[in-house]
Amino acid sequence: MENTLAEHRRNVDRAQLIRRLRAVLPASALLAEEEEMRPYDCDGLTAIRQLPLLVALPENEEQVQAILRICHELRAPVVPRGAATGLSGGATPHPDGVLVSLAKLKKIIAVDPLSRTAIVQPGVRNLAVSEAAAPYGLYYAPDPSSQIACTIGGNVAENAGGVHCLKYGLTVHNVLRVRGLTIAGDIVEFGSAALDAPGYDLLALLNGSEGLLAMITEVTVRLTPKPELAQVVIASFDDVRKAGDAVASIIAAGIIPAGLEMMDRKATHAVEPYVNAGYDLQAEAILLCESDGTPEEVAEEIGRMQAVIERSGAAGIRVSQNEAERLRFWAGRKAAFPAVGRLTPDYLCMDGTIPRRRLAEMLEAINALSERFGLRCANVFHAGDGNLHPLIMYDANQPGELDRAAAFGAEILELSVRFGGTITGEHGVGVEKIMLMAEQFGLPEIDAFHRLKTAFDEHGLLNPGKGVPTLARCREYRQARAGTATASARP
Amino acid sequence: MDALLDEWAGRIREAAGHGGKLAIRGGGSKSFYGGAESGEPFAVGDYRGIVAHEPTELVVTARAGTRLVDLAAALAEKGQWLPFEPPVFGPQATVGGMLACGLSGPRRQAMGAVRDFVLGVRLLDGRGEVLTFGGQVMKNVAGYDVPRLLAGSLGTLGVIIEVSLKVLPRPVAECSLRFAIDEVAALQRLNQWGGRPLPISASAWHDGVLTLRLSGAAAAVAAAQRTLAGELLDEPVADAFWQSLREQQHTFFAGDAPLWRLGLPTVAPPLGLGPTLIEWGGAQRWLRGGEADAVRAAAAKAGGHATLFRADARLKAAVGVFQPLPDALARIHRNLKLAFDPQRIFNPGRMYPDL
Numbered sequence: 152m153e154n155t156l157a158e159h160r161r162n163v164d165r166a167q168l169i170r171r172l173r174a175v176l177p178a179s180a181l182l183a184e185e186e187e188m189r190p191y192d193c194d195g196l197t198a199i200r201q202l203p204l205l206v207a208l209p210e211n212e213e214q215v216q217a218i219l220r221i222c223h224e225l226r227a228p229v230v231p232r233g234a235a236t237g238l239s240g241g242a243t244p245h246p247d248g249v250l251v252s253l254a255k256l257k258k259i260i261a262v263d264p265l266s267r268t269a270i271v272q273p274g275v276r277n278l279a280v281s282e283a284a285a286p287y288g289l290y291y292a293p294d295p296s297s298q299i300a301c302t303i304g305g306n307v308a309e310n311a312g313g314v315h316c317l318k319y320g321l322t323v324h325n326v327l328r329v330r331g332l333t334i335a336g337d338i339v340e341f342g343s344a345a346l347d348a349p350g351y352d353l354l355a356l357l358n359g360s361e362g363l364l365a366m367i368t369e370v371t372v373r374l375t376p377k378p379e380l381a382q383v384v385i386a387s388f389d390d391v392r393k394a395g396d397a398v399a400s401i402i403a404a405g406i407i408p409a410g411l412e413m414m415d416r417k418a419t420h421a422v423e424p425y426v427n428a429g430y431d432l433q434a435e436a437i438l439l440c441e442s443d444g445t446p447e448e449v450a451e452e453i454g455r456m457q458a459v460i461e462r463s464g465a466a467g468i469r470v471s472q473n474e475a476e477r478l479r480f481w482a483g484r485k486a487a488f489p490a491v492g493r494l495t496p497d498y499l500c501m502d503g504t505i506p507r508r509r510l511a512e513m514l515e516a517i518n519a520l521s522e523r524f525g526l527r528c529a530n531v532f533h534a535g536d537g538n539l540h541p542l543i544m545y546d547a548n549q550p551g552e553l554d555r556a557a558a559f560g561a562e563i564l565e566l567s568v569r570f571g572g573t574i575t576g577e578h579g580v581g582v583e584k585i586m587l588m589a590e591q592f593g594l595p596e597i598d599a600f601h602r603l604k605t606a607f608d609e610h611g612l613l614n615p616g617k618g619v620p621t622l623a624r625c626r627e628y629r630q631a632r633a634g635t636a637t638a639s640a641r642p
Numbered sequence: 643m644d645a646l647l648d649e650w651a652g653r654i655r656e657a658a659g660h661g662g663k664l665a666i667r668g669g670g671s672k673s674f675y676g677g678a679e680s681g682e683p684f685a686v687g688d689y690r691g692i693v694a695h696e697p698t699e700l701v702v703t704a705r706a707g708t709r710l711v712d713l714a715a716a717l718a719e720k721g722q723w724l725p726f727e728p729p730v731f732g733p734q735a736t737v738g739g740m741l742a743c744g745l746s747g748p749r750r751q752a753m754g755a756v757r758d759f760v761l762g763v764r765l766l767d768g769r770g771e772v773l774t775f776g777g778q779v780m781k782n783v784a785g786y787d788v789p790r791l792l793a794g795s796l797g798t799l800g801v802i803i804e805v806s807l808k809v810l811p812r813p814v815a816e817c818s819l820r821f822a823i824d825e826v827a828a829l830q831r832l833n834q835w836g837g838r839p840l841p842i843s844a845s846a847w848h849d850g851v852l853t854l855r856l857s858g859a860a861a862a863v864a865a866a867q868r869t870l871a872g873e874l875l876d877e878p879v880a881d882a883f884w885q886s887l888r889e890q891q892h893t894f895f896a897g898d899a900p901l902w903r904l905g906l907p908t909v910a911p912p913l914g915l916g917p918t919l920i921e922w923g924g925a926q927r928w929l930r931g932g933e934a935d936a937v938r939a940a941a942a943k944a945g946g947h948a949t950l951f952r953a954d955a956r957l958k959a960a961v962g963v964f965q966p967l968p969d970a971l972a973r974i975h976r977n978l979k980l981a982f983d984p985q986r987i988f989n990p991g992r993m994y995p996d997l
């Protein structure tokens with residue numbers, strides 16, 4: 152896998168930068184020794200590692216502002232970092248920049264049950280918000296599987312989703328206000344405590360901006376009342392096509408499940424010995440389909456879901472009988488990545504989204520690619536919204552395997568685009584998928600993205616080399632692609 | 643159709659070359675909204691038609707000139723709709739205008755706004771270039787979220803030519819309840835109810851009467867109706883009432899007094915600025931009359947903002963339509979405008995005088 156950050160080198164006077172930062176930060180908040188910085192050399196995309204010039208660990212917004220002002224003045228790149236669970240290399244350090252960890256900004260400033268909002272600092276963990284809201288019968292709806300570890304700042308920056316976002320929305324639907332700083336150190340409020348704000352919807356723009364537009368220092372999230380009851384149907388299929396059809400049929404029946412997830416046989420076999428979720432290991436694919444609401448509502452909806460799933464030819468159907476069983480069924484799904492991680496030295500997690508009706512077709516294509524590349528692949532899908540997470544297993548110590556895994560992944564994502572979808576549904580572009588942006592967008596759009604970025608960051612200092620490829624690189628990519636296309640067309 | 647886009651691109655390039663200004667117009671149903679139209683009329687209502695509707699994908703794609711009423715009818719055939727209830731303000735209203743104005747109806751409190759449902763757009767920028775952002779799938783974080791940025795941008799960033807929207811099935815059951823209650827108590831109740839898992843989809847308080855709409859599964863609606871008590875409205879009466887709010891045909895909206903729209907935290911206390919109608923659980927408050935500085939100051943103090951929604955041109959020009967922005971934010975707005983429309987040809991002054 153290629154590290155495109157090498158193209159964004161800057162000439163930064165390290166000694167001067169250290170001197171200036173030391174003057175505004177406590178000694179413990181600036182790391183400059185290699186062994187201290189080593190733990191920060193990658194995020195969840197471990198295939199790319201890079202030491203930053205420096206690591207800063209600010210404790211409050213004033214320190215963040217001071218860091219940004221100095222870096223802006225000295226034209227030093229800045230990379231924001233939350234919990235580094237990101238899977239696309241959004242928090243991969245820049246060789247000439249300051250990696251700014253927001254981990255110490257972890258105060259829950261307020262939880263207000265009446266307005267159903269919480270104000271939190273960016274380093275607060277996703278799950279901690281729900282825990283703080285629980286005494287009031289409320290919770291924070293977006294629930295990425297990494298929710299024990301990942302931070303709200305990182306969630307906003309990636310517009311993170313979860314297994315319940317089909318019904319409850321993504322991060323962008325559950326955040327009212329973001330306070331942040333531009334690279335120049337200006338404090339800006341995006342959105343408001345109301346449902347809208349005057350001017351352009353910059354709040355929407357900030358969600359999923361991968362730390363390229365502003366450094367987030369405070370977030371107001373919406374809290375949702377806990378449903379009285381939730382139950383999950385777990386269905387087994389002897390054929391992935393039937394499972395894919397069941398997904399479309401559920402939606403066609405006018406049902407919006409609270410969660411609708413699919414796992415293939417490789418995924419269930421990885422998970423079962425790890426968490427004992429009780430999955431049917433004979434099945435080619437399983438579906439998890441959840442209903443929540445009042446007891447009457449859930450009874451009615453579960454009945455409809457069962458009927459539709461039966462008609463789709465499920466080999467077996469079970470309904471969770473109590474909360475413990477429901478959580479056990481979900482535990483398997485939520486542990487899918489680490490479970491696959493136990494089976495292989497390394498894995499790459501893909502994140503394409505496609506129209507739901509093509510789920511089965513995609514699974515079959517992935518199985519064929521898996522054979523062609525000689526690499527195993529387990530599939531867990533947010534089926535309800537067509538978001539796929541093929542987990543490609545490889546061994547980085549075997550020469551050429553990482554490149555083969557990356558090429559396998561790229562083919563899946565190219566196929567996602569061809570199916571009318573996207574290269575990333577929730578994990579972001581980062582450094583990992585930066586070249587594939589040229590697959591999904593034309594040069595005019597790429598150019599527009601750069602201009603948009605410049606509106607916030609004139610000198611391109613905030614997280615440079617991520618998210619959007621340079622126009623020159625896009626042209627190269629397209630020429631190379633055109634070249635292979637004509638080459639393979641020749642007899 | 644593509645010939646039409648070529649022609650438009652030509653006009654845009656010409657305007658850009660000669661310091662021209664273009665006033666983009668879909669159906670004209672919302673030309674009252676925002677700052678005065680200025681520039682050469684640029685009619686886009688003829689670029690219409692539903693391009694794709696995949697009911698099982700919950701997505702519809704339509705050209706921007708498609709009439710909202712036609713879109714609603716096509717969705718209704720499949721038991722679907724746009725749950726944010728965009729007001730039409732006239733049968734000629736278009737999909738592009740809906741996105742550009744970013745307005746939502748009574749259900750916004752439960753279902754979200756236009757920006758929450760837009761998945762993809764095509765637009766012509768200020769260079770006459772056709773740009774495609776987002777797509778037709780529910781989750782997509784490739785590139786910046788320009789589709790949502792366009793919601794409420796009032797045509798200042800480009801000519802919207804095609805829109806993809808998430809759609810939803812219509813709720814199975816609904817009922818509306820009425821309560822005699824004063825403003826303070828109504829706000830208190832709305833916020834308390836909001837913290838409970840009740841299927842409240844819309845709410846309105848005016849003149850001592852609070853009306854609630856419940857929507858969802860039949861069992862959930864029936865259970866909530868029993869819990870909340872209140873006087874049950876006949877269905878036709880209820881439908882007419884909610885429709886009159888969405889389309890501003892309710893008597894509250896009649897007459898010439900300036901109409902202010904305040905976006906506030908739901909828990910903001912009554913502001914006591916004049917005749918008020920509350921929606922969205924307290925988050926949207928309509929006000930008749932009121933002096934601009936006082937209204938804006940009160941809204942800001944309560945954590946929100948005020949829009950001069952309907953007023954005569956003179957007042958709008960004098961006090962501006964939208965709450966002024968702090969410097970750093972205003973700077974980003976100007977930069978963004980130039981990023982999409984470097985010669986500032988689209989809808990000058992429709993949002994802020996310097997955009």
Ligand SMILES: Cc1cc2nc3c(=O)[nH]c(=O)nc-3n(C[C@H](O)[C@H](O)[C@H](O)COP(=O)(O)OP(=O)(O)OC[C@H]3O[C@@H](n4cnc5c(N)ncnc54)[C@H](O)[C@@H]3O)c2cc1C
Binds near residue numbers: 301578
């Ligand atoms: C096991 C596992 C399961 C996962 N499951 C899901 C899932 O279900 N859904 C999902 O969406 N994702 C999932 N992820 C991906 C990841 O957890 C999310 O992207 C998460 O939002 C990242 O949060 P973080 O705090 O770790 O951010 P980081 O990884 O530290 O950073 C992510 C990006 O955000 C930027 N950033 C971080 N903080 C700030 C800030 N304060 N201001 C500005 N920019 C900032 C960084 O620069 C970077 O670009 C999973 C990851 C793992 C390892």
